[in-house]
Amino acid sequence: MRKVGLLLLGLGFAAAALVAIAGRAAAQGPSPSDDEVNAVAKQLYCPVCENIPLDVCPTQACAQWRDTIRLKLSEGWSEKQIKDYFVEQYGARVLATPPAEGLNWLVYVLPPAAFLVGAFLLFRALRSWRHAAAAAPAAPAAQVANDDPYVRRLEDELKRGA
Amino acid sequence: MLANVGFFTIVVTFLVALYGAGAAAYGTLRRRPALVDSARHAMLLTWPLLSVASGCLIGLLVSGAYDIAYVASTTSSAMPLYLKITSWWGGQAGSLLFWSWLMAAFATAASARNWERDREFLPWVIVVTMITLAFFLSLVVFFENPFARLWMTVDGQQLKALFQPAGAVPLFPADGNGLNPLLRHPGMVIHPPMLYLGFVSFVIPFAFAMAALITRRTDDRWIRITRRWTLVAWLFLSLGLILGGRWAYDVLGWGGYWGWDPVEIAAFMPWLTGTAFLHSVVVQEKRGILKHWNMVLIILTYSLVIFGTFLTRSGVLSSVHSFAQSAIGPMFFAFIGLTFVISLSVLISRWSDLKGDNQLDSMFSREALFTLNNLLFMGILVVCFWGVIFPLISEIFTGQKVTVGPVFYERATGPLWAGLLLLMGVAPLSVYGRTSWNNLGRAAWKPMAISLVVPLAVVLLGVQNVAAVLGYWLVGLVVAVVAYEFWRGVLARRKLHGEHLLVALGRLAGRNRRRYGGYIIHLGVVVMALGIIGIEIYQTETQGTLARGEQLTLGRYVMTYDALSVFDTADGKSVARAVVTVYKDGRNVGELYPRRDYFYASQQPMTIPGVRSTLEDDFYVILVDWQPIGTQGATFKVYHNPLVNFVWGGGLIFILGTLVAAWPERDPESARRRVPARAGAARA
Numbered sequence: 001m002r003k004v005g006l007l008l009l010g011l012g013f014a015a016a017a018l019v020a021i022a023g024r025a026a027a028q029g030p031s032p033s034d035d036e037v038n039a040v041a042k043q044l045y046c047p048v049c050e051n052i053p054l055d056v057c058p059t060q061a062c063a064q065w066r067d068t069i070r071l072k073l074s075e076g077w078s079e080k081q082i083k084d085y086f087v088e089q090y091g092a093r094v095l096a097t098p099p100a101e102g103l104n105w106l107v108y109v110l111p112p113a114a115f116l117v118g119a120f121l122l123f124r125a126l127r128s129w130r131h132a133a134a135a136a137p138a139a140p141a142a143q144v145a146n147d148d149p150y151v152r153r154l155e156d157e158l159k160r161g162a
Numbered sequence: 163m164l165a166n167v168g169f170f171t172i173v174v175t176f177l178v179a180l181y182g183a184g185a186a187a188y189g190t191l192r193r194r195p196a197l198v199d200s201a202r203h204a205m206l207l208t209w210p211l212l213s214v215a216s217g218c219l220i221g222l223l224v225s226g227a228y229d230i231a232y233v234a235s236t237t238s239s240a241m242p243l244y245l246k247i248t249s250w251w252g253g254q255a256g257s258l259l260f261w262s263w264l265m266a267a268f269a270t271a272a273s274a275r276n277w278e279r280d281r282e283f284l285p286w287v288i289v290v291t292m293i294t295l296a297f298f299l300s301l302v303v304f305f306e307n308p309f310a311r312l313w314m315t316v317d318g319q320q321l322k323a324l325f326q327p328a329g330a331v332p333l334f335p336a337d338g339n340g341l342n343p344l345l346r347h348p349g350m351v352i353h354p355p356m357l358y359l360g361f362v363s364f365v366i367p368f369a370f371a372m373a374a375l376i377t378r379r380t381d382d383r384w385i386r387i388t389r390r391w392t393l394v395a396w397l398f399l400s401l402g403l404i405l406g407g408r409w410a411y412d413v414l415g416w417g418g419y420w421g422w423d424p425v426e427i428a429a430f431m432p433w434l435t436g437t438a439f440l441h442s443v444v445v446q447e448k449r450g451i452l453k454h455w456n457m458v459l460i461i462l463t464y465s466l467v468i469f470g471t472f473l474t475r476s477g478v479l480s481s482v483h484s485f486a487q488s489a490i491g492p493m494f495f496a497f498i499g500l501t502f503v504i505s506l507s508v509l510i511s512r513w514s515d516l517k518g519d520n521q522l523d524s525m526f527s528r529e530a531l532f533t534l535n536n537l538l539f540m541g542i543l544v545v546c547f548w549g550v551i552f553p554l555i556s557e558i559f560t561g562q563k564v565t566v567g568p569v570f571y572e573r574a575t576g577p578l579w580a581g582l583l584l585l586m587g588v589a590p591l592s593v594y595g596r597t598s599w600n601n602l603g604r605a606a607w608k609p610m611a612i613s614l615v616v617p618l619a620v621v622l623l624g625v626q627n628v629a630a631v632l633g634y635w636l637v638g639l640v641v642a643v644v645a646y647e648f649w650r651g652v653l654a655r656r657k658l659h660g661e662h663l664l665v666a667l668g669r670l671a672g673r674n675r676r677r678y679g680g681y682i683i684h685l686g687v688v689v690m691a692l693g694i695i696g697i698e699i700y701q702t703e704t705q706g707t708l709a710r711g712e713q714l715t716l717g718r719y720v721m722t723y724d725a726l727s728v729f730d731t732a733d734g735k736s737v738a739r740a741v742v743t744v745y746k747d748g749r750n751v752g753e754l755y756p757r758r759d760y761f762y763a764s765q766q767p768m769t770i771p772g773v774r775s776t777l778e779d780d781f782y783v784i785l786v787d788w789q790p791i792g793t794q795g796a797t798f799k800v801y802h803n804p805l806v807n808f809v810w811g812g813g814l815i816f817i818l819g820t821l822v823a824a825w826p827e828r829d830p831e832s833a834r835r836r837v838p839a840r841a842g843a844a845r846a
Binding site: 033034035038045047051052053055056058059063091092093094095096097098102103104106107110111112114115118119122126129130 | 415416417421423424451518521522523524525530533534537540541544545548549552553555556559560562563564565566567568569570574578703704705706707758767768769784786787797799
């Protein structure tokens with residue numbers, strides 16, 4: 001009876017080990033394609049070859065990074081996990097745009113803010129000029145409309161022809 | 163000997179430039195014409211002197227004088243003659259000398275011809291150009307001497323100095339390192355000079371603007387004098403940018419032509435302010451308003467020109483373009499700061515002199531639309547400037563470097579570009595002065611209606627991307643408006659003179675070059691826009707490792723890998739060259755030879771794509787990797803770039819339009835007649 005019990009236990013362990021091995025094999029899956037690797041690499045920049053996205057960088061170091069991505073993908077890591085991994089290892093500079101946190105908010109906020117301020121100033125300037133113009137005696141508008149004599153003649157001719 | 167003569171000449175030129183600036187300023191302020199004349203002669207001396215210095219450098223480069231550090235670092239005996247000559251601007255020190263040489267040439271050209279006519283401006287033009295020249299020469303004299311020799315000290319250290327340091331022995335390398343391989347491309351031979359020509363020629367309008375402010379001649383005279391200079395500067399800058407794009411597409415091997423790299427942006431920023439300036443000076447000429455703004459724009463352009471050179475030359479941002487790094491950064495920084503503050507102070511001190519001659523009569527007038535155009539250009543400038551300097555700011559304040567990549571620029575500037583295209587469609591139909599929404603609507607509805615055919619057609623053809631449909635509509639609108647404008651003009655000429663249509667077309671553009679040249683430029687821009695929409699929205703790519711005879715498929719294309727050979731060449735590189743056959747829709751369309759060159763001396767790889775180019779699209783193959791001979795496998799990355807050739811075609815139209823606009827008037831009488839009488843009246 002004890003022998004049967006031991007046998008069963010042994011079988012149980014063996015089965016568990018098999019399941020575990022099979023599970024790992026399933027997690028690794030087939031090797032990810034180059035396009036899958038590049039889809040992630042495209043969004044990363046290595047600290048040495050600045051401004052060259054990782055998917056097209058010809059250096060040896062970048063080829064190794066791509067191999068790392070391939071390995072992580074084959075281990076079932078998600079795109080976000082892989083990016084986080086590189087950020088942890090090398091800092092936020094590996095990302096194509098700064099993460100929107102802390103001082104980095106300025107990257108995203110300042111240009112639209114500056115544009116709005118510019119638009120507001122321009123609108124105010126245009127309005128004040130127009131009010132001043134309305135108050136002032138009328139300028140010779142027709143003459144101003146086309147002060148190039150040649151073009152004026154063209155326009156006149158067109159009007160007469162129409 | 164040549165080296166000593168070259169360096170000595172540069173030192174003399176530096177002193178002459180300093181004297182010229184000082185004598186011109188002092189002579190004008192103290193009313194001593196003899197001193198001003200002397201300053202003028204000093205200025206006229208700079209270009210011949212720098213030509214001698216440059217001649218010495220070229221002589222050394224061509225003769226392979228490798229004891230000169232610059233010659234050893236930029237040339238090698240295997241390089242062809244033309245590359246040895248172009249090494250003049252291929253490295254840091256030489257390019258600073260080249261910049262100075264151009265500055266001296268342009269200062270001479272700007273003041274040689276019309277000394278009598280512009281007598282009151284020219285002393286101040288000499289001051290500004292000679293200060294700029296002296297600054298660049300000071301960098302050459304004190305920091306980056308292209309004539310420094312190589313020496314070896316007793317403890318085995320290598321030194322760079324013109325004269326023998328104590329205890330050092332001269333070094334005579336048998337060969338040089340050669341020019342950076344990425345720069346050994348015909349496009350690279352002309353790309354930097356074009357950019358520099360553009361940069362340096364923008365100094366001239368700035369110098370005249372400063373002269374106008376200082377002498378209180380604040381009407382549009384300075385603008386009229388420098389109109390052609392500005393257009394020529396803009397032409398060269400545009401050419402430089404387009405050639406740079408083409409170079410990137412051909413040799414950098416990443417399937418694109420514009421990567422929003424900080425140094426690309428460095429050249430792009432003065433182009434943005436320059437373009438805004440070209441539009442807004444027209445408003446000042448026609449209506450006598452925006453005088454302050456034009457001054458601000460030209461000051462910004464000048465500062466950005468120096469800033470651009472600083473970014474490229476100081477190594478402050480390391481990027482694909484920053485081949486050179488040196489200790490000149492702080493000098494540049496101080497110079498940019500000083501000139502910016504001084505120019506703005508001069509502007510503020512003359513603020514009340516710049517009051518407009520007219521008021522704005524309508525929100526729908528052409529001048530109002532031009533100010534909107536300026537707002538959009540400034541918006542793009544802010545995005546570019548901020549994107550370039552933010553990594554530095556982040557590094558200074560948090561110690562953390564960040565990357566601001568293409569995604570940021572594309573998203574932030576996309577809507578602004580669309581706004582500019584819309585204005586390009588509407589503004590040509592507007593008129594100056596008093597007008598109304600109804601007038602604008604009446605002028606615009608016909609081309610607007612015609613242009614709607616385009617989005618309808620592309621939607622029916624299956625285009626679903628909203629941005630693409632909007633983009634194509636805007637392109638259609640601009641084309642319709644330009645065609646409409648030409649058509650109206652040609653019809654009127656035919657009626658007036660009974661000319662044949664083609665004759666009428668030629669004469670129409672000939673008589674009003676700036677207006678019709680401008681329309682041709684707009685046409686070039688939208689043709690480029692077609693290409694940009696094509697590649698930005700519809701580019702596809704794939705990568706695969708193939709054994710011989712295997713295939714890779716991308717859309718309608720199939721590529722088979724036929725062969726690979728790896729061999730050494732005489733000029734010191736190892737070349738891996740693949741042969742692939744390309745099929746489109748099952749039909750053989752030819753072989754391509756993507757390559758990877760490895761330069762032993764500089765330990766640098768260079769990826770040269772194989773490209774099948776048609777009007778419709780490019781099939782662009784990069785050799786990414788290959789296995790040792792036994793296995794015969796190779797990895798290829800393949801791009802399908804739809805419509806990309808429209809970018810280059812549009813670029814050609816763009817340049818053609820600029821040439822039309824900048825071409826000198828045939829009849830000086832008619833040019834004089836066109837000068838508005840109001841300018842004189844305003845002063846009276």
